[in-house]
Amino acid sequence: MKELTLRRLANTSFKELYLRFLSGIDLSDSEIVKLLAIAVLFLNHSAADIKRLGYRIVLFYGNRSGRYDALYDVAINSGLMPVSAVINSDPENDRRLSDSFLSNYINSYIDTFRQNGLVMTEQQSLLQDFVHKETDNSLVIVAPTSYGKSELIISTVRDNPHKKICILVPSKALLAQTKKRLVDADIDTVGRIVTHPEMYSDNKQCRIFVLTQERLTRLLSEHSELSFDIVFVDEAHNLLSGDRRNELLATSICVAGARNRDASFKFLTPFICDELNLRVRYLKLGIKGFRIDEYVKSERFHLCDFRENHGTGELQLYDHFVNSWVSLKTKYNNCFDLILGEALSKNIIYGNKPKNIEYFAWSLAQRLPKVQCPIINKACDELSDNFDSQYLIIDCLRRGVMYHHGSIADTVRLYLESVFSKSNKLKYLVCSATLLEGVNLPIEKLFLIDHRKGANLLSPSQFKNLVGRVNRFSEVFSEKGSTALKRLESSIYLLGVDGYTRKGSDLEGYYQKTVNVSKEDQDSLKNVLLEGTDIDDSNSKKFEDAVERLENLQPGIVDDRECKYVTTEVGRLLLANGIGEIDVFDAEEEIAHELSQFIETHGQIQDSTTLMLAIKQCFIDYFDESHGYSELSRLEEESARKFYAMMLDWQIKKYSVKQIIYQYIRHWDDLSQSQRSPLVYVGKWGDTSYNESFNEHWVDMSTKSKKEKINLAIVRIKEEEDFFDYHIFRFVEVMNGVEAIEPSFYKTIKYGTTNETKIKMIKDGFSRGLSDLILNKYSDKIRLDQDGEITIDPKLVAAMRDNEESELIVFEAQMNLKFT
Numbered sequence: 001m002k003e004l005t006l007r008r009l010a011n012t013s014f015k016e017l018y019l020r021f022l023s024g025i026d027l028s029d030s031e032i033v034k035l036l037a038i039a040v041l042f043l044n045h046s047a048a049d050i051k052r053l054g055y056r057i058v059l060f061y062g063n064r065s066g067r068y069d070a071l072y073d074v075a076i077n078s079g080l081m082p083v084s085a086v087i088n089s090d091p092e093n094d095r096r097l098s099d100s101f102l103s104n105y106i107n108s109y110i111d112t113f114r115q116n117g118l119v120m121t122e123q124q125s126l127l128q129d130f131v132h133k134e135t136d137n138s139l140v141i142v143a144p145t146s147y148g149k150s151e152l153i154i155s156t157v158r159d160n161p162h163k164k165i166c167i168l169v170p171s172k173a174l175l176a177q178t179k180k181r182l183v184d185a186d187i188d189t190v191g192r193i194v195t196h197p198e199m200y201s202d203n204k205q206c207r208i209f210v211l212t213q214e215r216l217t218r219l220l221s222e223h224s225e226l227s228f229d230i231v232f233v234d235e236a237h238n239l240l241s242g243d244r245r246n247e248l249l250a251t252s253i254c255v256a257g258a259r260n261r262d263a264s265f266k267f268l269t270p271f272i273c274d275e276l277n278l279r280v281r282y283l284k285l286g287i288k289g290f291r292i293d294e295y296v297k298s299e300r301f302h303l304c305d306f307r308e309n310h311g312t313g314e315l316q317l318y319d320h321f322v323n324s325w326v327s328l329k330t331k332y333n334n335c336f337d338l339i340l341g342e343a344l345s346k347n348i349i350y351g352n353k354p355k356n357i358e359y360f361a362w363s364l365a366q367r368l369p370k371v372q373c374p375i376i377n378k379a380c381d382e383l384s385d386n387f388d389s390q391y392l393i394i395d396c397l398r399r400g401v402m403y404h405h406g407s408i409a410d411t412v413r414l415y416l417e418s419v420f421s422k423s424n425k426l427k428y429l430v431c432s433a434t435l436l437e438g439v440n441l442p443i444e445k446l447f448l449i450d451h452r453k454g455a456n457l458l459s460p461s462q463f464k465n466l467v468g469r470v471n472r473f474s475e476v477f478s479e480k481g482s483t484a485l486k487r488l489e490s491s492i493y494l495l496g497v498d499g500y501t502r503k504g505s506d507l508e509g510y511y512q513k514t515v516n517v518s519k520e521d522q523d524s525l526k527n528v529l530l531e532g533t534d535i536d537d538s539n540s541k542k543f544e545d546a547v548e549r550l551e552n553l554q555p556g557i558v559d560d561r562e563c564k565y566v567t568t569e570v571g572r573l574l575l576a577n578g579i580g581e582i583d584v585f586d587a588e589e590e591i592a593h594e595l596s597q598f599i600e601t602h603g604q605i606q607d608s609t610t611l612m613l614a615i616k617q618c619f620i621d622y623f624d625e626s627h628g629y630s631e632l633s634r635l636e637e638e639s640a641r642k643f644y645a646m647m648l649d650w651q652i653k654k655y656s657v658k659q660i661i662y663q664y665i666r667h668w669d670d671l672s673q674s675q676r677s678p679l680v681y682v683g684k685w686g687d688t689s690y691n692e693s694f695n696e697h698w699v700d701m702s703t704k705s706k707k708e709k710i711n712l713a714i715v716r717i718k719e720e721e722d723f724f725d726y727h728i729f730r731f732v733e734v735m736n737g738v739e740a741i742e743p744s745f746y747k748t749i750k751y752g753t754t755n756e757t758k759i760k761m762i763k764d765g766f767s768r769g770l771s772d773l774i775l776n777k778y779s780d781k782i783r784l785d786q787d788g789e790i791t792i793d794p795k796l797v798a799a800m801r802d803n804e805e806s807e808l809i810v811f812e813a814q815m816n817l818k819f820t
Helices: 014-022 029-043 048-065 069-078 081-089 091-097 103-111 122-133 149-159 172-185 213-222 236-240 244-259 335-342 354-365 374-386 392-397 410-422 460-468 481-486 507-514 540-553 569-576 584-602 608-618 631-636 638-652 657-674 706-737 743-751 756-763 768-777 796-802 807-816
Strands: 138-142 165-168 208-211 230-233 264-269 287-291 300-305 314-319 324-331 347-350 401-404 428-431 445-448 491-496 679-681 698-700 782-784 790-792
Touching: 014 029, 014 048, 014 314, 014 324, 029 048, 029 069, 048 069, 048 481, 069 081, 081 103, 081 481, 122 138, 122 149, 122 287, 149 165, 149 172, 149 230, 149 264, 165 213, 165 244, 172 208, 172 410, 172 807, 208 213, 213 244, 213 540, 213 569, 230 244, 236 244, 236 264, 244 540, 300 507, 314 507, 335 354, 335 445, 335 491, 347 354, 354 392, 354 401, 354 428, 374 392, 374 410, 374 807, 392 401, 401 410, 410 807, 460 507, 491 507, 540 569, 569 584, 569 706, 584 608, 608 631, 608 638, 608 706, 631 638, 631 706, 638 657, 638 706, 638 743, 657 679, 657 706, 706 743, 743 756, 756 768, 756 790, 768 807, 796 807
Parallel strands: 138 264, 138 287, 165 208, 165 230, 230 264, 300 491, 347 428, 347 445, 401 428, 445 491
Antiparallel strands: 300 314, 314 324, 679 698, 782 790
């Protein structure tokens, strides 16, 4: 007898019966009995995909009929205790199930999976035990979103009070969230959490570090004796990517491993096909893996194409088990009608480009009435006071729509996430791939108006990660009865929308390649510092450069080749600050000489104009084109240098965000008048190409209203500040390291002040604005200990609330303090 497979199953009469059931057609009693009997057969099969199909049928039957007897038994036998507990919590189900054999015994068994009031699945429980037992070993944990990876970090910190622990995160937003979780966990032995290299010194007793790879690299470079006992790598799948940031991530991991050969690494990821693909070159680790393969949620994948010459607006359902389509006999005129018609209480609309995301959010908001909600009203007042009353997001919020992308200031983004979670009037969130990393929001449905991330399609893993953020367990199982169980059927809608979805995209084919369970996923390794990445002519130069940089950061780590070594302090600083645009080994001596000559001519740098000129002459002029194009090359133009010098001067003068918005607009107006063309460069927010460029990175400011200019300024402020902080300031650090910058000027451009107390607060994670407020108005809440370290009274937050301070700044204080 031939083995039963999904492919063979799709060629039987089962498929027709199953698809009728999926489409909502009423089946006869005999057909229901037949379908459930087949489901039982599937559940007892050895193949995981066949078992999952059996569970899907039983789940859908329970939600459709309201009878959960079968699902209760299946959940118990599959270790899905939260599902059984939810069914038990319904009085009607409890009465019916209480007559079943060994009911009391089973209920007691479920209670053994309760922890802190929550019921865990069997594999969640096993995962916690596994991590606890394997504290000293390196692990790869592959677990879907909402399986408690954050809790694993906190429990490890709590259970290892004498160990130094580093938590590596990919973004500043995730850094802030991770620090906040640790602060709120209120663990006695945590002490000061280091989130920036300058918060640490060799004589400080710090044991918990939450850092990005850039910050960790600098920290390790500046403190040669620093080592860790445990290193968590969150969102570890990023290591597979071949960009410079993730090469740097691999480098920092490798250096940390070399510093302490007994250190254990915990790689956390929602997806990876082969755990061994995370092995880093020159880091000899024996890795143990734990993979969660429980199947709790069973998604419904919908498609509706509104593109001209592509679709008819008819809603279809794709079943990823039998690789077939079902027409749901529902037709919509446009994407907005579909979203409004299919939406639940909390809905995410995924887009790719920030410009498109804002426009779509505004277009959706125009179709909705204004909402009355004190939480939203307060948020709108805050945004108006801190930015401008014509900030586009305010118009959207007042109609129950929010948008979220990387060009929104980090603190504002976190604040808005909190508002979205708290307000039941905020139903729609239009967002970008920022949702893929660490954003945990109550989401009930997901709509996609684009299926790309940047220039490429969302990979199967990225798409599944996005889908996994819909109906997180913490949200699902906080509900009771059928409400919770129906949320296990997450609904995903892939939409074809002119202006948002690429014209030639094959949406049906995308589903079939991405979620069809018969398709086998494979990891794509591009990082040259991973053992599994093939090195050939296409990446050999990149590999050699990465290896030599690694060896210079931690001499002796590379044992299979001869490496070049930097011979100057400038060269060391260039490597420590992750400057990959320059061939450091070839150019370090010339750059050191150029810097020396520059100081001899101009003296120590103490103004913004001279600083930008030094960056151009001493660094930009030495860029190696073979290392790829860099946006920093635009600093070759005097106009670009003048702009960034002007930006620095605004910060030195302590302009508020609102003031800087109008400085941007004045700058653009001046440009339009002084140059022949009214076109102004605004990057990805542009709508016009210029000269021979194919990219629409410019706008004609003469055609823009005041409101449009204000909103352009808001996003450009964030982007240009990020560009300065992440890219330009690396060169400032190099120059400061060789004393090319006057010390007070360096402090002023880095911290906005020369006040040492305020600088200490900024190093501890407080913004300049919050630091000023605390020092000027709440100095009685600050205490300096005998070592000069600052302690903030947790009652500060309550005092700020009593004084009705800005909610945005109170929110920031909450992110940094355990408040009472």
